[in-house]
Amino acid sequence: MAKSFQVPRGTQDIMAPDIYAWQQAEDIIRQMCQLYGYTEARTPMFEDTEVFATANDSSDMVTKEMYTFEDNGHRSLTLRPEGTKGIIRAFVEHKLYGNPGLLPVKLFYLGPMFRYERPQKGRYRQFNQFGIEAIGVKNPQLDVEAITLGYSICRVLGIKNLKIKLNSLGNEASRNAYRQALKEHFKPYLSELCEDCQRRYELNPLRILDCKVDAQHPSFNSVPDIQDYLDEESKAYFEKVKEGLDLLHIPYVIDPKLVRGLDYYTDTVFEAVPVEDNGQQSTVFGGGRYDGLVDYFGGGQLSGVGFGMGMERMIQLAQEQGGEFMDHREADAYVIGLGDVSSHALAVAIALRSSGYVTDLDFQNRGLKAQFKCSERVNAKVIVIIGEDEVKANQVTVKDVAAKTQSTIALKDLIPTIDNIFEHAAEHDDEKAEHHCDCDHDHN
Numbered sequence: 001m002a003k004s005f006q007v008p009r010g011t012q013d014i015m016a017p018d019i020y021a022w023q024q025a026e027d028i029i030r031q032m033c034q035l036y037g038y039t040e041a042r043t044p045m046f047e048d049t050e051v052f053a054t055a056n057d058s059s060d061m062v063t064k065e066m067y068t069f070e071d072n073g074h075r076s077l078t079l080r081p082e083g084t085k086g087i088i089r090a091f092v093e094h095k096l097y098g099n100p101g102l103l104p105v106k107l108f109y110l111g112p113m114f115r116y117e118r119p120q121k122g123r124y125r126q127f128n129q130f131g132i133e134a135i136g137v138k139n140p141q142l143d144v145e146a147i148t149l150g151y152s153i154c155r156v157l158g159i160k161n162l163k164i165k166l167n168s169l170g171n172e173a174s175r176n177a178y179r180q181a182l183k184e185h186f187k188p189y190l191s192e193l194c195e196d197c198q199r200r201y202e203l204n205p206l207r208i209l210d211c212k213v214d215a216q217h218p219s220f221n222s223v224p225d226i227q228d229y230l231d232e233e234s235k236a237y238f239e240k241v242k243e244g245l246d247l248l249h250i251p252y253v254i255d256p257k258l259v260r261g262l263d264y265y266t267d268t269v270f271e272a273v274p275v276e277d278n279g280q281q282s283t284v285f286g287g288g289r290y291d292g293l294v295d296y297f298g299g300g301q302l303s304g305v306g307f308g309m310g311m312e313r314m315i316q317l318a319q320e321q322g323g324e325f326m327d328h329r330e331a332d333a334y335v336i337g338l339g340d341v342s343s344h345a346l347a348v349a350i351a352l353r354s355s356g357y358v359t360d361l362d363f364q365n366r367g368l369k370a371q372f373k374c375s376e377r378v379n380a381k382v383i384v385i386i387g388e389d390e391v392k393a394n395q396v397t398v399k400d401v402a403a404k405t406q407s408t409i410a411l412k413d414l415i416p417t418i419d420n421i422f423e424h425a426a427e428h429d430d431e432k433a434e435h436h437c438d439c440d441h442d443h444n
């Protein structure tokens with residue numbers, strides 16, 4: 001008996017009708033990235049483990065969630081848990097820092113990431129991330145631009161109800177002062193905190209603020225506010241970020257406990273969540289600035305900023321908030337073959353496709369009625385009927401579905417006839433739209 005298989009835990013198959021929303025979202029993302037000057041970069045799905053497991057990294061992602069394996073050449077490789085580090089590795093490897101006149105280098109990426117997490121709604125072991133990185137220039141308006149791009153993409157896709165949580169972790173001096181303050185604050189409670197937090201206390205006390213286990217511990221209610229530890233330089237930088245967001249009317253709230261789950265952030269950090277934030281898995285996109293990563297990979301003291309957007313979460317939220325996505329396939333034309341004409345029907349379909357018309361046809365030798373049903377299912381605007389008599393006479397019958405007209409024409413006239421039908425339909429749509437606009441105008 002055949003063995004039955006299922007997708008591995010925490011992964012999913014994305015197929016019709018869901019795939020239409022994905023394709024639409026990806027199209028919008030590519031268009032918007034182009035508008036903002038970001039070009040696509042495709043880096044490998046696995047890297048040397050050390051690309052991700054940077055020294056002293058205390059994040060859960062690196063310490064607990066990586067898919068690390070040894071290949072047949074005994075190299076330690078890791079399936080990418082995120083996009084940023086691979087992109088910075090590539091930025092340095094290709095010496096994109098070499099021409100200061102071309103900075104910042106603005107890249108975007110779209111693809112699967114892998115984390116060994118406990119699967120639940122909005123959290124998968126293989127998930128898809130869209131992300132951007134603007135590398136090589138430290139300017140608060142690049143942070144603003146990044147946030148605005150993420151926010152605008154969500155808006156265009158139908159997410160109306162989104163706010164940005166914003167914080168600054170400051171420069172190194174500010175972070176060191178804050179880490180010290182956190183240590184003093186948590187010291188009396190250390191034995192009550194979870195094992196991870198006890199480790200975090202030594203390695204990077206900022207991580208304690210991100211702990212899901214201890215979040216309800218009373219000591220969390222009175223943690224020192226990072227804003228009080230920002231030095232003048234960090235404060236001025238953060239002010240500029242806020243000023244830029246204000247000017248663009250991007251809704252944000254300052255969240256002094258926002259530290260993000262990854263270790264490399266400096267200065268600005270942000271997360272986009274639904275206004276009615278319902279908890280852990282609701283962050284649609286998150287990111288921030290990182291001053292030290294390029295240097296870690298050997299590219300010198302260059303800063304970067306970016307975000308990662310979970311495609312599953314973004315599409316789910318867009319659907320919940322009324323974003324409109326296609327839910328079935330549509331075709332321009334449907335070719336109906338009657339009798340022993342299947343090769344001619346296919347030839348006609350392929351001629352239509354060559355002229356740019358999405359065309360379907362029957363491959364099951366169905367009867368006329370059943371083929372008409374199929375044409376309705378894909379909402380075909382034109383039906384081309386070809387029977388044995390038509391083949392002999394080098395003719396086809398063309399039916400304009402909307403106009404409810406039908407004519408038998410010479411095969412050589414097929415494409416111009418179809419072009420005509422679609423041109424007329426487009427003109428008709430324009431007129432309808434104009435009329436609709438006039439009406440709107442009258443009502444106002």
Ligand code: HAM
Pocket residue numbers: 081082083084085115117122123124125127128129131132133261262283284285286287288289305306307308309310311312313
């Ligand atoms: P992150 O916050 O780890 O940041 O991930 C970004 C987004 O990816 C999250 O907000 C969420 O939407 C999605 N995501 C993360 N883990 C999962 C999961 N297990 N299942 C489904 N979706 C998930 C980063 O990855 C940084 N590289 C972002 C960045 C870019 N920072 C600067 N540049």
